[in-house]
Amino acid sequence: MSIERTLSILKPDATRRNITGKIISKFEENGLRIVASKRIRMTKAQAEAFYAVHKERPFYASLVESMTSGPVVVQVLEGQDAVALNRRIMGATNPAAADAGTIRAEFAESIEANSVHGSDSLENAAVEIAFFFSQTEIVG
Numbered sequence: 335m336s337i338e339r340t341l342s343i344l345k346p347d348a349t350r351r352n353i354t355g356k357i358i359s360k361f362e363e364n365g366l367r368i369v370a371s372k373r374i375r376m377t378k379a380q381a382e383a384f385y386a387v388h389k390e391r392p393f394y395a396s397l398v399e400s401m402t403s404g405p406v407v408v409q410v411l412e413g414q415d416a417v418a419l420n421r422r423i424m425g426a427t428n429p430a431a432a433d434a435g436t437i438r439a440e441f442a443e444s445i446e447a448n449s450v451h452g453s454d455s456l457e458n459a460a461v462e463i464a465f466f467f468s469q470t471e472i473v474g
């Protein structure tokens with residue numbers, strides 16, 4: 335275990351329903367610190383590039399459409415074992431399979447509009463953080 339940083343995105347379904355504070359509380363209550371945060375509207379090109387790993391999947395076009403349908407809040411979360419801890423706080427991709435008390439169990443609308451993104455490995459976290467933030471925007 336070590337102090338890590340991971341990328342989180344509060345998706346458009348969360349900003350639309352004005353529940354960003356409730357979701358951010360889950361991070362903080364579980365020991366993660368928000369060391370960078372900004373509200374942006376992702377462009378189609380940004381969403382396509384961010385989710386390029388999924389471009390052969392049947393849901394790719396719909397996912398890009400959904401991620402650009404409204405503002406998002408991108409954040410860097412820092413803490414002990416932050417990548418795996420955030421994935422536990424988020425819950426499974428499909429909210430029907432998410433453990434009770436997780437963000438997706440409590441707030442997700444569907445498997446696509448599932449309220450949050452979180453990096454899935456330390457390596458991807460570094461790439462995803464650099465995708466949205468410069469070093470000077472991250473204050474630990």
Ligand code: IDP
Nearest residue numbers: 388393397426427445446447448450451452454
């Ligand atoms: P993750 O967000 O839990 O890491 P991924 O498999 O990386 O899940 O998928 C990225 C995003 O694509 C999901 O969060 C969700 O918004 C969307 N997605 C994944 N699987 C499906 C699906 O079967 N149908 C529709 N959208 C999906």
Ligand code: MG
Nearest residue numbers: 451452453454
């Ligand atoms: Mg993923």
